[in-house]
């Protein structure tokens with residue numbers, strides 16, 4: 001059994017507040033308290049988790065764009081195609097095979 005502190009109900013963390021702080025979280029700039037709250041919320045909230053993953057991908061893209069030597073053209077193409085396939089997911093699922 002774990003004691004529940006009503007003043008720290010993590011599930012009540014507001015989605016908008018979490019999304020606003022995602023950039024800090026992704027950049028490792030959020031304070032430890034915020035990180036715990038945001039992580040707890042991401043565990044429960046699929047919508048915010050998707051935002052978080054998109055931010056991570058964006059951050060990786062930006063970082064690679066700033067370091068041309070570390071990002072061969074093939075790798076960049078791979079990332080681009082991955083983003084394309086991500087945006088395709090859920091849009092059309094008629095090609096399912098059994």
Ligand SMILES: [Zn+2]
Nearest residue numbers: 015045047048
């Ligand atoms: Zn949320």
